[in-house]
Amino acid sequence: MVTPGVKGRPRRLRWIAVGQALLWATIALGAFLLLAKSVQNSSLFGRLQLWILIVDVGGVIALTVLITRQLWRLVRDYRAHVPGSRLTARTVGIFGALVIAPLLIVYLSSLEFINVGIDSWFKVEVKQGLSDALGLSRAALDLRMREYSTRTQALAESLSGAPAADVQARLDVERRATKALEVVLFGEHERILAASLENPLENLPSQPPPDLVSQVAQHVPYVSLDPQAGGSYLIRTAAALDDRGGRAPARFVVAVYPVPAQLAALSEAVQSSYSQYGDLAALREPLKYSFRLTLTLVLLLAMLAAIYGAIYSAQRLVRPVQDLIEGTRAVGKGDFATRLPLPSRDEMGFLVHSFNDMTKRLRRARSEATASQQAVERERERLAIILARLSTGVLAVDRNLTVRTANAAAGAILGRDLSAATGQALPELAAGNERLGQFVAALAVRFAAGRQEWREQLDLDGASGRRTLMCACTPLPGEDSALGFVIVFDDITTLLQAQRDAAWGEVARRLAHEIKNPLTPIQLSAERLRRRLLSGMNERDAEILERGTRTIVQQVETMQQMVNAFSEYARAPEMQVTRFSLNQLVTEVADLYRAQDPLKHIRLELDERLESIEADRGRVRQILNNLVTNALEALDGVEGPLLEISTRLENTAENAYAIVTVCDNGPGFQRELLGRVFDPYVTSKPKGTGLGLAIVKKIIEEHGGHIDADNRPEGGARVRVVLPVKDSTRTAAAGTRERRDQLRRERA
Amino acid sequence: MLRGVSTREGSTWRGLLVACALTLPGLGVSYADALDGILEVRSAYVNIDKGVFLLHARVEYPVGPSIREALQDGTTLSFDLDARVDRDRRFWFNSNLVDLTLRRELSYHAVSDRYVVRDVRSGDQSTFATIDEALEFLGKVDAWPILVEPQLDTGSNYTISVRAGVRRGHLSASLRAILFWTNDWVRVSEWYTWSLPV
Numbered sequence: 019m020v021t022p023g024v025k026g027r028p029r030r031l032r033w034i035a036v037g038q039a040l041l042w043a044t045i046a047l048g049a050f051l052l053l054a055k056s057v058q059n060s061s062l063f064g065r066l067q068l069w070i071l072i073v074d075v076g077g078v079i080a081l082t083v084l085i086t087r088q089l090w091r092l093v094r095d096y097r098a099h100v101p102g103s104r105l106t107a108r109t110v111g112i113f114g115a116l117v118i119a120p121l122l123i124v125y126l127s128s129l130e131f132i133n134v135g136i137d138s139w140f141k142v143e144v145k146q147g148l149s150d151a152l153g154l155s156r157a158a159l160d161l162r163m164r165e166y167s168t169r170t171q172a173l174a175e176s177l178s179g180a181p182a183a184d185v186q187a188r189l190d191v192e193r194r195a196t197k198a199l200e201v202v203l204f205g206e207h208e209r210i211l212a213a214s215l216e217n218p219l220e221n222l223p224s225q226p227p228p229d230l231v232s233q234v235a236q237h238v239p240y241v242s243l244d245p246q247a248g249g250s251y252l253i254r255t256a257a258a259l260d261d262r263g264g265r266a267p268a269r270f271v272v273a274v275y276p277v278p279a280q281l282a283a284l285s286e287a288v289q290s291s292y293s294q295y296g297d298l299a300a301l302r303e304p305l306k307y308s309f310r311l312t313l314t315l316v317l318l319l320a321m322l323a324a325i326y327g328a329i330y331s332a333q334r335l336v337r338p339v340q341d342l343i344e345g346t347r348a349v350g351k352g353d354f355a356t357r358l359p360l361p362s363r364d365e366m367g368f369l370v371h372s373f374n375d376m377t378k379r380l381r382r383a384r385s386e387a388t389a390s391q392q393a394v395e396r397e398r399e400r401l402a403i404i405l406a407r408l409s410t411g412v413l414a415v416d417r418n419l420t421v422r423t424a425n426a427a428a429g430a431i432l433g434r435d436l437s438a439a440t441g442q443a444l445p446e447l448a449a450g451n452e453r454l455g456q457f458v459a460a461l462a463v464r465f466a467a468g469r470q471e472w473r474e475q476l477d478l479d480g481a482s483g484r485r486t487l488m489c490a491c492t493p494l495p496g497e498d499s500a501l502g503f504v505i506v507f508d509d510i511t512t513l514l515q516a517q518r519d520a521a522w523g524e525v526a527r528r529l530a531h532e533i534k535n536p537l538t539p540i541q542l543s544a545e546r547l548r549r550r551l552l553s554g555m556n557e558r559d560a561e562i563l564e565r566g567t568r569t570i571v572q573q574v575e576t577m578q579q580m581v582n583a584f585s586e587y588a589r590a591p592e593m594q595v596t597r598f599s600l601n602q603l604v605t606e607v608a609d610l611y612r613a614q615d616p617l618k619h620i621r622l623e624l625d626e627r628l629e630s631i632e633a634d635r636g637r638v639r640q641i642l643n644n645l646v647t648n649a650l651e652a653l654d655g656v657e658g659p660l661l662e663i664s665t666r667l668e669n670t671a672e673n674a675y676a677i678v679t680v681c682d683n684g685p686g687f688q689r690e691l692l693g694r695v696f697d698p699y700v701t702s703k704p705k706g707t708g709l710g711l712a713i714v715k716k717i718i719e720e721h722g723g724h725i726d727a728d729n730r731p732e733g734g735a736r737v738r739v740v741l742p743v744k745d746s747t748r749t750a751a752a753g754t755r756e757r758r759d760q761l762r763r764e765r766a
Numbered sequence: 767m768l769r770g771v772s773t774r775e776g777s778t779w780r781g782l783l784v785a786c787a788l789t790l791p792g793l794g795v796s797y798a799d800a801l802d803g804i805l806e807v808r809s810a811y812v813n814i815d816k817g818v819f820l821l822h823a824r825v826e827y828p829v830g831p832s833i834r835e836a837l838q839d840g841t842t843l844s845f846d847l848d849a850r851v852d853r854d855r856r857f858w859f860n861s862n863l864v865d866l867t868l869r870r871e872l873s874y875h876a877v878s879d880r881y882v883v884r885d886v887r888s889g890d891q892s893t894f895a896t897i898d899e900a901l902e903f904l905g906k907v908d909a910w911p912i913l914v915e916p917q918l919d920t921g922s923n924y925t926i927s928v929r930a931g932v933r934r935g936h937l938s939a940s941l942r943a944i945l946f947w948t949n950d951w952v953r954v955s956e957w958y959t960w961s962l963p964v
Contacts, residue, residue, distance in 0.1 A: 243878035245878050288876075289876060292876050295840055299840070444819070
């Protein structure tokens with residue numbers, strides 16, 4: 019009954035139910051009318067009894083089937099715990115008990131009453147009374163009948179020898195004397211010989227009945243009491259005349275006497291009672307049987323109708339409740355389109371109406387919430403996309419440093435994947451990550467100090483060197499400041515490095531330009547002084563001059579070397595890109611240094627997949643020379659010196675890169691220098707310009723690659739060089755890097 | 767003189783339904799039936815006298831110790847003679863033209879010790895010394911006008927049916943209604959049917 023939209027019991031079903039009820043009512047009424055009519059007419063009864071029985075039995079069977087079906091459904095629903103079935107069963111049970119109990123009592127009482135009542139009609143006393151009354155009536159009438167019979171016999175005797183002329187007169191005298199209605203003398207073949215009538219003008223003598231004729235023919239006097247229509251009685255007497263002396267009489271006399279009205283009425287009353295009693299007595303058992311059967315059928319029909327009515331009423335009562343339950347379940351599952359049919363205008367109807375109103379409001383609210391949520395989701399997606407694309411790290415934490423949001427850049431900067439860190443505590447995430455640990459400690463210190471909004475630069479040291487972050491913290495807008503903060507930070511290490519590189523480049527250019535030029539005249543002047551003055555000086559002065567000019571020349575040469583190195587560092591790249599085998603070049607460099615210092619073991623591990631790269635072969639060789647030279651110098655004095663050089667091809671989704679790793683088992687980089695090993699004049703060696711690794715880094719960046727340095731956990735330094743395999747990657751990376759550097763410079 | 771033969775109607779179904787109705791509540795009873803015995807229309811015919819169709823019939827009514835005893839006990843018996851005239855129709859049910867019942871009652875007059883036959887319609891009554899004489903009287907129906915010629919259409923076929931019936935008891939309508947469930951108080955013969963060519 020409950021589905022989305024306005025639903026209710028289809029009107030068609032209601033009309034069918036009403037139609038069925040009308041049909042059954044019509045059939046029942048028709049059967050009743052036919053019954054009433056048929057019992058008055060035996061002919062009709064014979065014809066209609068069959069159909070009436072069909073209707074009755076059909077009705078009982080139909081009702082039984084309907085109820086059985088309904089009860090079966092009820093039991094099935096009850097076992098299946100269908101909502102409302104228990105209430106229906108309880109209602110049916112209560113209704114049934116309320117109806118069936120009094121019905122049974124009435125039925126049993128009526129049955130007993132019928133048995134006792136009908137039996138009381140036929141009490142012995144009643145029957146005996148009727149018999150006595152009947153006997154009394156008969157006795158009274160017999161007296162008169164005998165009297166009239168005697169007079170008729172006397173009349174017959176007197177007429178036997180009387181002359182024909184006197185017959186009529188004697189008949190008249192006799193009739194008047196006895197107040198008879200008629201006195202008739204019959205001859206042979208019942209021929210009337212003479213008659214005396216009370217009303218001769220109105221009546222004719224009555225025909226003697228056959229039994230009278232046959233009786234008097236045997237010379238037996240005849241007397242009978244004839245009941246008449248209307249309740250009167252006639253006494254008919256007859257006697258044969260003694261005409262032939264023992265033969266069949268030729269003549270007989272018949273006299274008809276009225277019975278006095280009072281006696282006739284009493285006798286008729288007795289007769290009527292006797293007859294009615296007889297009728298009833300004859301139908302005593304059929305009556306009792308019919309009463310019992312009728313009562314039983316009425317009881318059955320009433321019980322069945324009551325049960326059916328109880329089921330129907332319970333279902334009507336429970337249906338809105340079931341609808342409400344189903345509707346509530348549907349709403350619980352999120353189906354707010356559920357609408358229930360209005361059962362009526364009573365309290366249940368009000369409840370259903372309220373439910374429909376509630377679902378309507380819920381549906382509207384959900385639509386608004388969904389729209390709002392979608393808008394929020396869109397905004398969130400937009401923000402997520404922006405955050406994901408940002409190179410700036412964004413981290414939202416609560417006061418307990420539990421991560422609420424972190425973008426990919428934050429994880430990349432802090433060296434820890436934070437994509438799945440939402441809900442986790444930052445200190446826990448920082449375990450094993452030195453850089454993140456320092457970051458968390460810095461945050462904790464500031465939050466502990468009660469600082470909610472700050473902007474500072476943080477230096478984080480790690481195995482891969484120092485990273486410099488520019489951090490800005492602010493409380494989350496619209497929330498309690500104690501609950502959350504958002505920290506936005508940028509890794510400005512590269513930017514700072516670029517600034518340093520740019521500064522050193524400028525220094526190098528100025529050195530090359532400002533210092534290099536005067537060096538040659540200084541050297542030439544010193545040499546000229548020695549040549550001019552040396553020959554004219556004494557030995558002691560000559561020695562002083564010789565030592566001084568030599569020092570000047572040596573220092574100038576040293577300065578020239580330094581200036582050349584700076585010039586090399588500062589000069590603009592002129593790439594001579596060719597395709598060559600990196601593995602072969604690495605092998606050549608390794609062989610060269612093996613020959614120079616065979617005590618230091620150089621081990622190669624080359625990736626055969628790395629066939630060739632597009633780069634400036636001479637400058638790549640310079641990179642390798644510098645790295646190997648540095649590493650071999652670091653191995654001085656180390657027991658079991660070992661230098662490992664490996665190459666590896668690494669393919670990404672977009673490009674392919676050649677990775678060269680140079681490792682040694684020396685003392686490694688000093689920790690305080692780790693972040694600055696590629697800066698000019700940063701060196702731990704007593705000799706050297708400090709420009710080797712700076713130049714290496716510059717060359718690598720000119721090739722579109724990058725370099726990083728760290729210390730191996732087992733000890734020793736490790737330098738990792740990444741070079742693009744194809745030159746097109748270098749040009750694209752150079753453009754991107756320039757744009758990024760430009761952007762960072764602007765922001766800085 | 768137009769005679770006919772008797773036919774049977776489907777009494778099996780009725781018996782089945784009656785049995786069903788009686789056994790439904792499990793209260794079926796049985797008792798001696800005073801109307802047992804032969805009940806049939808022995809012969810019947812009609813003749814036309816001055817445009818009036820007169821029915822003559824000979825009926826045998828049941829005579830037995832039970833019916834005699836019932837009469838002696840005061841029961842009134844009704845003797846019916848049903849007459850129907852139907853016009854035959856080929857494609858539909860026959861149309862009923864005449865449906866008459868001749869009803870007479872037989873009772874034992876205990877005061878006079880005579881059997882009284884009374885015509886219910888006219889009120890005429892006759893008395894008989896014995897039940898045999900009364901039944902003989904009841905079994906002879908002569909010149910019972912049932913139809914007049916103007917009621918008939920030329921060219922149509924007509925069927926005359928005669929049936930005898932007897933029922934006992936002389937009860938009020940309310941009591942009679944109660945007796946609907948049992949047909950023990952009433953018996954009818956099979957129809958005695960013949961065609962009436964016009």
